Amino acid sequence: MKKLIRGFGYAFKGIGYAMATQLNFRVHLVASLTAAVLGYALHVSTNEWIWIIFCMALVMSAELMNTAIEVLVDLVSPEYNKKAGHVKDVAAGAVLVTAIFALITGSIIFLPKIIALIHAA
C-alpha cells in the first residue's frame, strides 16, 4: 500500500515538473479549463463531456510523454546530434496531432452551440 502511495507521489512530481518547466503544458491546462467552463456554460451532453475529457487527457498525456522524451534526449545527447533532433521533432509532432484532434473535436461540440447563441441574441 505504502509503495502504491509513493508511486502516486512520483507521478504527481512528474506532472509538477512538466507544469513548472513546459509552457506548452500550461497552455494545455488553460485550454482544458476554458473547455470545462464552456462545457458547463453551454450545457453540453454527457457524451460531449466524455469527448471533452478524453481530449484533455489525450493532449496532456502526450505532452507529458513529450517532456519525458525531451529530458531523456537532453540526458543522453546533450550535444547536437541529428538523430536526437529527429526524436524531439517526432515527439513534438505527436503532441501536435493530439492538439489538432482536440481542436477539431472542440469545434464540432462548441461551434454550433455558440452560433445558435449568437443567432438567438
Ligand SMILES: Nc1ncnc2c1ncn2[C@@H]1O[C@H](COP(=O)(O)OP(=O)(O)OP(=O)(O)O)[C@@H](O)[C@H]1O
Ligand atoms: N541535442 C540535439 N541535437 C539536435 N537537435 C536538437 C537537439 N536538441 C534540440 N534539438 C532541436 O531543437 C528543437 C527544439 O528543442 P528543445 O529542446 O528546445 O525543445 P522545446 O520543445 O523547445 O523544449 P522546451 O520545452 O525545453 O523549450 C528540437 O525539436 C530539435 O529539432
